[in-house]
């Protein structure tokens with residue numbers, strides 16, 4: 283088995299590390315300090331951190347200074363998401379020293395800008411394809427944003443380096459990943475895919491790792507780690523191989 287990258291998630295709302303269910307505002311469970319959570323994943327051996335400013339994604343403010351502090355404290359790679367939608371927010375995100383950013387809403391609402399920043403920044407830009415069924419969702423997953431496969435075709439043409447694919451129906455539910463969706467997206471692109479949403483067990487990680495030959499490069503793990511369904515050390519042992 284080829285190694286699957288694991289990206290433990292730290293989602294920040296109102297200065298706290300939280301997990302949501304289906305990405306719905308108001309369903310937060312709080313897990314304390316984002317910096318402590320991120321440092322704990324780093325100590326446990328993570329090579330990546332998936333860091334999300336949920337307030338910026340929802341349009342309820344931002345946690346920009348905190349997110350920059352967390353990113354600056356990491357010795358590991360950081361994928362930064364949430365509210366990166368224009369030149370100013372992109373510059374602020376890249377200035378944190380993160381390894382790459384993940385654009386969601388912008389890819390749906392300002393495609394010309396996204397094509398421009400893909401051309402300028404290459405693999406520092408990933409696009410988050412957050413879907414219900416095959417309909418993309420933006421603005422904190424509250425608004426429809428078009429068809430997954432039409433958008434994917436456009437982004438492929440524009441040279442997008444990587445996709446982070448989230449099944450919203452699975453996110454935060456511990457119900458297992460949508461493997462069919464991941465297979466379908468891999469069939470529609472030759473770019474690496476990061477899987478997000480639903481991981482509940484080490485067997486789920488084994489199943490995602492089975493898709494590495496198809497193009498799945500990594501998996502974001504959130505709720506399962508916070509709920510202690512398994513440890514990050516156990517997860518890393520399962521996927522490295």
Ligand SMILES: O=C(O)c1ccccc1N[C@@H]1O[C@H](COP(=O)(O)O)[C@@H](O)[C@H]1O
Pocket residue numbers: 293302304305306334336338339340363364365366367384385386387388410412420421422423446448453
């Ligand atoms: O990660 C979540 O739980 C989440 C929930 C609701 C909205 C967004 C969420 N996360 C990530 O935020 C970015 C999108 O932000 P934007 O649309 O670019 O402002 C994307 O990576 C989502 O996966």
